[in-house]
Amino acid sequence: MKLFAPFFLILNLFCANLLYAQTVKIHVTGTVISKSNTKILATLIFKNATDSSFIKTVTTDEQGNFILDNFPSGKCTLEVKSLGYKTLLETLELKPNKTNINLSFTLQSDINELESVVIAGRKPLIERHSDKTVMNVESSIISTGNTALEVLAKMPGVAVNQDGIISIRGRSGVNVLIDGKTTYLSAEQLATRLRSLNSNEIKTIELITSPSSKYDAEGNAGLLNIKLKKNANYGTNGNIDLGLGYGKNPKSDAAISINHRNKNLNIFGNFANNNNKATENLDILRVVNGSDQNTYFHQSNTQTRSTHNNNYKAGIDYFVNEKNTLGFLTTGYFNNGHDASNGLTAIGRSFTQIDSSIVADNPAKNKYRNQAYNLNYKSVIDTSGQELSIDLDYAKYHSEENTIYQNSFFDQSASMYKSPAIFRNATPSLITIKAAKIDYALPLNTTTKLAIGLKSSWVSTDNDFRFENLTGTAWKNDAGRSNHFIYEENINAAYATLKHEFKSTSVEIGLRTEQTNSKGNSISDNKTVKRSYFDFFPSFNINQSLNPNHEIGFSYSRRIDRPDYKSLNPFVYFVDLYTFSQGNPFLNPQYTNSFQLAYNYKKTLNISLGYSINNNLIIDVLLPENEKKTLYQTVQNLDKQYAYDVTIGYPTTITKFWSMDNTLTSTYNQIKTANLGDGVYDRKKVNFMINSSHSFTLSPSTSAELSGEYASSQIYGTYAIKPYYGIDFGIKKSFFDKKLNVRFAANDVFDSRKARISSALAGLDYNLTQKQESRVYRLSFNYIFGSSSIKGTRERKTSVADEEGRIK
Numbered sequence: 001m002k003l004f005a006p007f008f009l010i011l012n013l014f015c016a017n018l019l020y021a022q023t024v025k026i027h028v029t030g031t032v033i034s035k036s037n038t039k040i041l042a043t044l045i046f047k048n049a050t051d052s053s054f055i056k057t058v059t060t061d062e063q064g065n066f067i068l069d070n071f072p073s074g075k076c077t078l079e080v081k082s083l084g085y086k087t088l089l090e091t092l093e094l095k096p097n098k099t100n101i102n103l104s105f106t107l108q109s110d111i112n113e114l115e116s117v118v119i120a121g122r123k124p125l126i127e128r129h130s131d132k133t134v135m136n137v138e139s140s141i142i143s144t145g146n147t148a149l150e151v152l153a154k155m156p157g158v159a160v161n162q163d164g165i166i167s168i169r170g171r172s173g174v175n176v177l178i179d180g181k182t183t184y185l186s187a188e189q190l191a192t193r194l195r196s197l198n199s200n201e202i203k204t205i206e207l208i209t210s211p212s213s214k215y216d217a218e219g220n221a222g223l224l225n226i227k228l229k230k231n232a233n234y235g236t237n238g239n240i241d242l243g244l245g246y247g248k249n250p251k252s253d254a255a256i257s258i259n260h261r262n263k264n265l266n267i268f269g270n271f272a273n274n275n276n277k278a279t280e281n282l283d284i285l286r287v288v289n290g291s292d293q294n295t296y297f298h299q300s301n302t303q304t305r306s307t308h309n310n311n312y313k314a315g316i317d318y319f320v321n322e323k324n325t326l327g328f329l330t331t332g333y334f335n336n337g338h339d340a341s342n343g344l345t346a347i348g349r350s351f352t353q354i355d356s357s358i359v360a361d362n363p364a365k366n367k368y369r370n371q372a373y374n375l376n377y378k379s380v381i382d383t384s385g386q387e388l389s390i391d392l393d394y395a396k397y398h399s400e401e402n403t404i405y406q407n408s409f410f411d412q413s414a415s416m417y418k419s420p421a422i423f424r425n426a427t428p429s430l431i432t433i434k435a436a437k438i439d440y441a442l443p444l445n446t447t448t449k450l451a452i453g454l455k456s457s458w459v460s461t462d463n464d465f466r467f468e469n470l471t472g473t474a475w476k477n478d479a480g481r482s483n484h485f486i487y488e489e490n491i492n493a494a495y496a497t498l499k500h501e502f503k504s505t506s507v508e509i510g511l512r513t514e515q516t517n518s519k520g521n522s523i524s525d526n527k528t529v530k531r532s533y534f535d536f537f538p539s540f541n542i543n544q545s546l547n548p549n550h551e552i553g554f555s556y557s558r559r560i561d562r563p564d565y566k567s568l569n570p571f572v573y574f575v576d577l578y579t580f581s582q583g584n585p586f587l588n589p590q591y592t593n594s595f596q597l598a599y600n601y602k603k604t605l606n607i608s609l610g611y612s613i614n615n616n617l618i619i620d621v622l623l624p625e626n627e628k629k630t631l632y633q634t635v636q637n638l639d640k641q642y643a644y645d646v647t648i649g650y651p652t653t654i655t656k657f658w659s660m661d662n663t664l665t666s667t668y669n670q671i672k673t674a675n676l677g678d679g680v681y682d683r684k685k686v687n688f689m690i691n692s693s694h695s696f697t698l699s700p701s702t703s704a705e706l707s708g709e710y711a712s713s714q715i716y717g718t719y720a721i722k723p724y725y726g727i728d729f730g731i732k733k734s735f736f737d738k739k740l741n742v743r744f745a746a747n748d749v750f751d752s753r754k755a756r757i758s759s760a761l762a763g764l765d766y767n768l769t770q771k772q773e774s775r776v777y778r779l780s781f782n783y784i785f786g787s788s789s790i791k792g793t794r795e796r797k798t799s800v801a802d803e804e805g806r807i808k
Contacts, residue, residue, distance in 0.1 A: 023156055025382075027096050028068040030103035032060050032080060039064030039738070040081035040107060041139070043124075045603070048396045049075040049091060052548050057603070059127065059136075063738075070385050072446075080105050083128060083697060084656055099383055106537070125693050125705070126661045127155060128606045128649055131210075131541070133157070137202040138229065140728030141705040144745040145243040145253055145778035147276075148197040148226060154707060154728070155205060156663035156691040157647060160222070161716075162280075162755040162770045164191025165620075168209065168221040169610070170667035170687060170714060172619065173561040173590070178226045181374075181393075182216060185431075187564055189399065196309035198253050198274050200241040200782070203229045209610070210541065210555040210596050212493045213510030214439075214451060217537040217560045220592035227314070229257065230268060233407040236260045238304060241272075247275035247776035248367045249304070250788045259786075269314035276796040278773040282686050285351065286766040288629045292539050295629060296351050299576060301343035301360075309335040315788040325379070329374040339364040339403075343576050348412075355408045356417070359578050364403040371396055374434075385449065407577055422470040423478070425573065430462045446604050447501040454494050459494040461487045465571040484523040485569045485585075489562075497539075512537040514560070518569050527570075529585050535560060536800025551600040559594065561618055563587040567635040581633040584599025588637050589614040606649040614641040623677060624764050630765065638673035639682070640719075657698060663691040669715060676718070677761050687714035701734040715760050724754035726774070741782040 032042040044066060046055040055076060060066045073096040078691045080088040085107035093502040094101060103730035126135040135155050137143050143151045153160040165187055166174045176183055178189060178197075183190055208215075209222035229239075233238035238258040245251035257270035315329035342358040372395035379388045404424040411417045444450055467481035497510035513536055521531040537560065543553040569583040594612040599605075617638040625632055644667065651661040670684035693707040708727040713720070754771040 020228075026068075026071045026073055026096075026098065026270055027100045028071045028094070028103065029345050030066050030105065031106045032064045032066070032082070032107065033762040034085065034107055034109065040082050040085065042080055042085075042105075042107065044105075045079040046071075047077045047079075047548070048639060051079050052077070054545060054551075056725065057129070059124075080107060081651065082107055083659060085109060093456055101299050106700070124651060124659070124661065125695060125707075126649070126651065126663075128600075128603075128651075131208065133207040133649070135205045135207070137199055137205060140199075140269045141150040141703065141732045141743050142707055142728040142745045142747065143199040143202075144730060144743040145245050145251070145776075146199045146747065147195045147274075148199065148202060149194040150747070151199050152194070152224065153204065154691075154709070155207060155224075156649065156661075157665045157689070158207065159689065162192070163742045164188065166224070167206070167716075168224075169643075169647065169665055169717075170669055171221040171612070171614075171643055172716075173614075174221035175216065175223040175591070176226070176373065177223060179223060180226055182218070185377045185397070185564075189397070189429075192335075192399075193333075193370075195276075196333055196368075197226075197369050198255065198272055198310060199669040200243070200255050200780070201228050201270065201272050201311065203227045209369065209608075210557050210594065211539070211559075212508060212541065212557075213497050213537060213539045214453065214495070216455075217512055217514055217535070217558075218562065220559050220561050220590065220594070220612070229270075230259070235262075235786060237784070240783045240785070241777055241780065243780035245776050245778035247773045248279050249773065251276045251278075251778070253780075264319050266319075267315075270312065271313045271631070272309075273789070274309050275307070276309070277304065279304045280770070280772045282575075283769045284631075284766060285768075287630065288624070288626065289763075293349065296348050296353075297578060297629075298346040298351055299343065300345075301576065301580065302343060304393070305337060305339045305342040307335060307337035309333065323379060325378045327374075327376045327378075331374075332371040333368065334370075337366050337609075345576055345578060346756040355412050357414075358577060359408045359410065361406045362403055362576075364401060366401045366472070367399070369398040385441060385443045385759070387439075389439045391435075393433070393435045397433075398429070400426065400428045401569040402426045403574075405574060421577070424468050424470075424475070425574075426466045427573075428464055431565070432460050434458045436549070447498045450496070451499075452494075452496045456492045457490070459487075459489045459565075461485075461565045463487075463565075463569050463571065465569075467572075479524070479603075481572060482524060483569075483571055485571070486521045486523065487519070487565050487568055487571065489516070489518040504541045508539075508541045510539040512539070516562070518562075522570055522585060525570065527585065535591075537592075550604050553598045555594075555596045555598075557594050559592045560589050561592070562589045563618055563635070567618070578630045580630065584635050587618060588634060590618045590637070592615055601607075604651055606647070608645075610643070610645040610647075612641075612643045614643070615639075617671065617673075618728065619671075619675065621761075622720045622759070622764075623718070623761070629730075636676070638671055638676065642670045642672075644668040658695055659695045661693045665689045665691075665773055667714075671715070671717070678763055681761065682713050683717075683760050685713070685715040687712045692741075702732070703739070704731045705729070717757060718761040718764075720758045724753055724755070724759075726750075726753040739784050741784075743778075743780045743782070745778045745780075747776045751775040 003656050032040045034040055041060055043057065045057050048055055056068065058066045058068055073094045075093045078090045078092055088105055089552050090106055125136055125140055137151055149160055149164055152158055163174060168174055179413045185193055204227045206225040211223050215223060215636040223805040241255040243253040253274035255270065255272035259268040280303045282301040286297040288295045312332045313331045315327060317325055317327040319325050340364040345358040346354045347356050364673060375392045377390045380389060407421045408416060409418050435457040437453060442450045454805040463485045467478045468475040469478050491514055493512060493514045495510065495512040497508055499508040515534045518531045537558045539557040543551060544631040545551050566588060567583050568585050570585050572580050572582045574580045592612055592614045596608055596610045598608040618635060619638060621634060621636050622631060622633050647665045649663045653659045666688040668686045672682045674680055689709060689711045691709045696704040698704060706729050710725040712723050727749045728747045729749055730743060732741060732743045734741050753774045759766055771775060
């Protein structure tokens with residue numbers, strides 16, 4: 001931390017001597033109801049009364065409550081909108097002598113005898129803001145009982161492949177945060193974490209394609225912030241969730257959350273359990289060209305995975321006084337599972353002329369443990385918006401996977417012609433994360449705000465891969481295939497952002513610096529890779545309000561993606577004897593420069609145009625090993641990727657009870673590298689994705705939802721991916737003033753979601769089909785109990801949010 005000592009000195013001098021004009025900021029709470037006292041989901045739009053410039057938008061929760069922190073005093077106009085109700089227009093004057101104000105608004109029904117159906121407002125599934133897109137998961141019916149990974153796949157512009165790799169607008173390199181915390185997990189470990197997180201625990205998901213310098217520079221495609229539910233009400237209250245599901249196998253989930261809040265103390269906690277048994281089928285047709293004769297492989301594998309996941313969170317916030325809060329948070333999970341995997345590899349002179357075959361039985365057991373602690377302090381120094389927050393974090397992840405590979409060899413007459421090959425591997429992994437950060441916000445005057453911060457993180461991973469062969473009745477270590485790999489990384493960062501609001505224009509500039517020190521040590525191979533580098537990451541954002549209906553914006557950012565810890569690990573993981581994956585300890589970080597131009601019409605129609613250039617692209621590639629006739633997956637740096645994209649989002653109301661949101665995302669990707677496979681690799685492709693969601697309000701207590709997506713063919717690394725589509729449906733019924741909610745959802749109604757992949761690399765001939773269990777029917781029950789009097793909750797982002805996203 002000596003590196004930052006001068007920075008702290010300057011910060012103290014700066015804060016002690018700077019004079020600035022102050023505008024009083026107000027804490028506003030309120031409620032929206034109907035004339036019959038029904039609680040309404042509504043959107044409130046605040047504008048400056050003088051020039052109609054936009055101030056802030058807020059959406060109520062399902063109890064009709066809303067909260068606004070740091071709202072400027074003065075005169076403003078307000079529009080309150082809700083489906084099925086007349087828009088309310090009001091002029092408000094918030095005086096600076098009151099720093100806490102409670103408001104209440106009553107809307108009139110706007111229904112013209114629509115077959116006696118009464119409409120109540122609903123929070124939209126998708127909300128689009130100038131800087132982000134928000135998916136309101138807690139109001140989604142079709143997300144019921146889904147995992148967080150399955151929910152992400154429903155978000156416009158986001159794709160999740162069969163291996164759990166997340167991409168935005170056709171680009172991987174996504175930084176996933178949970179409650180503002182970097183996950184520091186590799187792609188595979190992150191997928192495991194998100195599969196264990198149930199949608200019932202999620203409030204919203206934020207998609208930010210052009211993050212400011214306040215966020216870690218990780219993530220060339222942008223970031224996804226998964227915000228978990230937290231009760232904001234006074235008194236003692238909570239939720240109970242129960243769910244059952246069935247596809248080809250049974251599933252269940254249960255969760256309970258409890259919150260107690262009074263004037264000085266907020267104590268909260270939740271525990272969630274889900275059990276999931278799912279089947280996946282893999283089929284590969286592959287041709288290996290030989291000098292005199294080709295060899296044909298038909299590999300098929302069926303894997304049934306059973307998982308038992310348990311997540312918990314507990315915390316306490318102590319409100320020292322109105323301006324200072326001290327908090328402690330602990331989160332964790334303990335998950336167990338086992339796999340039954342059976343495969344058949346047929347080998348011959350054609351797909352119908354089989355010379356030999358291999359039958360594989362590969363049972364596996366896995367165990368995942370995580371415990372994380374966060375100590376935080378927040379001080380609201382004055383009413384102008386001057387704030388200081390400090391976070392200290394410690395987290396430990398432990399995973400262990402044990403697999404036995406039992407391979408039997410048969411000739412064309414189905415007789416065993418040699419002894420079985422039996423081996424096993426154990427892959428224990430321990431990841432330790434320590435991080436600290438400090439953020440300071442300082443309004444220089446009524447229109448200018450400065451934010452500065454520091455962060456340091458220390459991550460160590462210890463992977464001891466043990467490979468053993470069965471010889472007779474004894475297991476013997478295979479030193480040539482075992483490996484012990486230790487990776488250590490330290491990142492020190494500092495950032496500053498300056499935002500200025502003109503009459504109809506807002507400008508934000510930022511700069512982040514990050515110093516990285518890393519060491520990868522393959523103990524078994526006696527290979528060490530050390531790196532130390534210093535980078536600058538500027539960001540720029542400008543928004544111009546042309547008039548109340550039209551707004552344009554432009555943003556630029558430079559970002560980095562460091563290799564995740566598993567990709568650096570040189571271990572070999574087998575699918576079968578002819579298919580495996582292997583890490584690459586010599587990977588370099590990739591850098592991306594991104595530009596985006598956006599247009600917004602009436603806060604509804606959104607159009608954005610983007611361009612990015614990526615250097616040292618980190619991406620999965622599938623390559624042949626011709627001598628052994630095997631196929632292996634690894635991670636490599638390719639020279640460049642150029643991407644152009646356009647996104648059009650448009651929500652609209654069809655009738656009084658039917659609203660719709662449509663998003664079209666189209667991307668042109670080009671990947672170029674001088675040396676891949678047998679030479680130059682240059683592939684380009686235009687692809688598009690359409691997401692359409694429909695909400696139906698059938699009565700004040702009954703609603704339904706229908707959504708679907710279609711993705712065209714695309715190129716990802718060396719994969720040529722064929723089109724796919726899927727449709728989901730759900731219905732919800734509420735009882736006892738929305739205290740009890742019953743949902744039924746059908747995911748992938750036509751069982752159409754599957755990956756069909758061929759090679760984009762010349763000279764490699766294969767066709768792969770991967771089908772997961774995706775058609776699932778779910779029934780869930782949610783019960784809300786306790787007090788519903790509102791009290792503002794405290795949002796916080798811990799210091800490890802970015803590192804956790806690289807654990808896979």
